[in-house]
Amino acid sequence: MDFINGESLLALCAGENMTISQAMLHREMTLGETTREAVYEKLARSIQIMKDSTHDPIENPVPSMGGLLGGESKAVWQSAFGAKSAQPALCGTTLSKAIAYAMAVLEVNASMGLIVAAPTAGSSGVIPGTILSICEDYGLGEDAIYEGILNASAVGYIIMRNASVSGAEAGCQAEVGAASAMAASAAAQLLGGSPQVCLQAASLALSNLLGLVCDPIAGLVESPCQSRNAIGVSNAFTSAQLALAGVKHPIPFDEMVDAMYKVGLSLPFELRETALGGCAGTPTGCQLCSSCMK
Amino acid sequence: MNYTSIFDVIGPNMIGPSSSHTAGAVSIALMARKLFQEEIVKVEFTLYGSFAKTYRGHGTDRALLGGILGFAPDDVRIRDAFSIAEQQGLEFSFTEDHTTSGLHPNTADIVMHNGKGRTQFVRGVSVGGGRMKIVKINSIDVDFTGEYSTLIVKQSDKPGVVAHIASCLAERQVNIAFMRLYREARGETAYTIIESDHYIPPEIIDSINSHEHIHKTLVIQV
Numbered sequence: 001m002d003f004i005n006g007e008s009l010l011a012l013c014a015g016e017n018m019t020i021s022q023a024m025l026h027r028e029m030t031l032g033e034t035t036r037e038a039v040y041e042k043l044a045r046s047i048q049i050m051k052d053s054t055h056d057p058i059e060n061p062v063p064s065m066g067g068l069l070g071g072e073s074k075a076v077w078q079s080a081f082g083a084k085s086a087q088p089a090l091c092g093t094t095l096s097k098a099i100a101y102a103m104a105v106l107e108v109n110a111s112m113g114l115i116v117a118a119p120t121a122g123s124s125g126v127i128p129g130t131i132l133s134i135c136e137d138y139g140l141g142e143d144a145i146y147e148g149i150l151n152a153s154a155v156g157y158i159i160m161r162n163a164s165v166s167g168a169e170a171g172c173q174a175e176v177g178a179a180s181a182m183a184a185s186a187a188a189q190l191l192g193g194s195p196q197v198c199l200q201a202a203s204l205a206l207s208n209l210l211g212l213v214c215d216p217i218a219g220l221v222e223s224p225c226q227s228r229n230a231i232g233v234s235n236a237f238t239s240a241q242l243a244l245a246g247v248k249h250p251i252p253f254d255e256m257v258d259a260m261y262k263v264g265l266s267l268p269f270e271l272r273e274t275a276l277g278g279c280a281g282t283p284t285g286c287q288l289c290s291s292c293m294k
Numbered sequence: 295m296n297y298t299s300i301f302d303v304i305g306p307n308m309i310g311p312s313s314s315h316t317a318g319a320v321s322i323a324l325m326a327r328k329l330f331q332e333e334i335v336k337v338e339f340t341l342y343g344s345f346a347k348t349y350r351g352h353g354t355d356r357a358l359l360g361g362i363l364g365f366a367p368d369d370v371r372i373r374d375a376f377s378i379a380e381q382q383g384l385e386f387s388f389t390e391d392h393t394t395s396g397l398h399p400n401t402a403d404i405v406m407h408n409g410k411g412r413t414q415f416v417r418g419v420s421v422g423g424g425r426m427k428i429v430k431i432n433s434i435d436v437d438f439t440g441e442y443s444t445l446i447v448k449q450s451d452k453p454g455v456v457a458h459i460a461s462c463l464a465e466r467q468v469n470i471a472f473m474r475l476y477r478e479a480r481g482e483t484a485y486t487i488i489e490s491d492h493y494i495p496p497e498i499i500d501s502i503n504s505h506e507h508i509h510k511t512l513v514i515q516v
Contacts, residue, residue: 002297024300031297042301049307049368065311066351109310112353112373117424118304121313127304149304156303166422182303219344220351221311292351 001030005158006199006253013195020185020195021150024157040146046116047145050128053108053115054101064110066292068222073104076230094137095237099230102129106226119156119165119178122214122221125229126179127152127186130236134190144190151189152182155202162254163261167214168273170264176225176232177209177260183236188243199253201236201243206256208235211263213271215278217285218292224279296491306424307368309360314400315345315352318420320372323361325428325440326404326416328514335409336385337362343399345420346390355388358402362386367424398429434485436476442489444514445498450507451477451484458505459486466495483509 003009003023012023028039058077063070080089080096089096102125109115109124118127131148134140156165159178164170171177184201193201209232217223251259270277279285308317327334339358341349349355353372359379360372371378379386400420407413417430427439438444445463449455456475463470471491477484494513502511 028300032299039300043304046301046304046307065353112309112311112316112356114307114368114370115310116305116307117313117317120423121308121310121317124310150300153300153303157298157300160298160303168422218351219348222351 001026003027003158005162006202006257009154009158010195010199019147019151019189020154020198021147021189024150024154043146043149047149049114049116050105050132053105053113053124054128054132055104056113057104057107058100061107062111062113064107064220064222065112066110066218066220066222068217068220068288068292069107069110069226071107072226073100073107076100076103091234094133095234097137098129098133098233098237101133102126102229102233103226105129106221106229110220110222110226118152119160119182120167120175122167122172122216122225123165123175123179123229123232125226126176126183126232126236129229129233130183131186131190134187138190140190148186148190151198152186155182155185155199159257159260163257164264170261171212171267171272172214172228173206173209173212173260174264175214176228177206177212179229180209180232180235180239181205183233184239184243187236187240191240191244193240193244197243200248201240203249203251203253203256204242204247205235205239206253206260207249207251208239210260211267213267213278214273215271215280216273216275217280218289219273219275219280220292302423308424309353309357309367309370309372312352313424314420314422315348315354316357317367317424318400318422318426319345319354319357319402320361320365320367321424321426321440322402322416322418322420322428323358323404324364324366325361325418325426325514326406326414327362327364329416329428329431329446329512330406330408330414331512332408332412334362334384334406336407338387338389338405340389340391340403342391342394342397342401342403345400345402346392349388349390354402358404359386362404362406431485434476434478434483436485436487437474438487438489440514441516442471442491443494443516445486445488445490445494446512446514447486447488447502447508448510449484449486450509451479451481452507455484455505455507456486458508459488459502462498462501463488465501466498468492468494468498
């Protein structure tokens, strides 16, 4: 009961008539010599942390350690849903909510609050933002949250196994890109997509963010990380929508994972979390760097 | 632990902002505390490389201190580690080392004092994703992660010591995943570090310690 890539995952799902979530759960039970109940108990804690970290800063914003973040998720929430807001929820209600949630998690993270790295701390908003907003707005219930996370973890495991989810190794495309692919696959399953559709969504999501650099201002997990998480969510929604509509990416998931890794390794050193290039390397970025260090 | 679990992907649950600069730092210090096994009244940290450069914005200092206070990487008290340490009368200091070269970029040295003359040096490296390894204890180079149940034996570098340790483990049916031996110099202090996939019964400590050339045995469970 193991799989090593998208192809073997799809074969397993087809052979056992399982969803991706079920395949991942059974893999964990087999390799980890554990039970469904034990896995669900551990997931319950992860989900509680996700719920708290998507909501807390919308109600009580806290400034970040480096001072670059604080209050953004609340601003987005009020702009989209506030009674007095002059602006419409341009992204629609579910996506606007997902974006606010994802940005909230980054605020919690940057102020030394408790988050679930999913798959990393810098990309920790994408999966809870996507899954929680969809489950709430589509009335899918608590079980669906577990399913979504199990599905996302299967895709994430494959990317970790065959490529990387480290910004220092392969850029933001490996962090937010991977998180977005994981979330796209989860979203597709939650809305009734088959395992094939899920991996189509993941493939589309990865390809859309291919080449995205990791350029944190002052080397801190604050900016542009937070708005990249908003993009990770938007990309997950778009990719899931496309895949559910039957739009296929010509490149299969496994080849896309490989492509992402190769692009990542060919990114210059300055654009892989060293805070030397991209946003971090701009005159303003450098200026912020010296003020954040004080 | 030899497969990528759901919780390696969706996890760790951690205090932000960085798995390498915050969560990994907590784990290094928490392991140092376990290795010291005594009340710590004073602790000195030296930070190298990226740790030295970005520790304030990443809260690496609070994370290290939190680990010394016994907090796990997901403990919300880490943010308040400075004030908690002050309340407990734990003295602490941080030194930035920007000149030493050849170390992993995320390296921290920790010197712990019990206030009665005993001190211990531990060097840890945060290797990414919240994972760490301990690379030095006092003057001896070592290499272990704390991801397995770990048996650490401090001994004299004499014949028969390792055979004795192995037989104690065999008697209790403990399977060895990894085993390494490190020494200061021939005949001097040495460490045997054994990692196992399974629980190591703590009673094993007494039987290992019964050997004349063994100074101290420590078990750290996962």
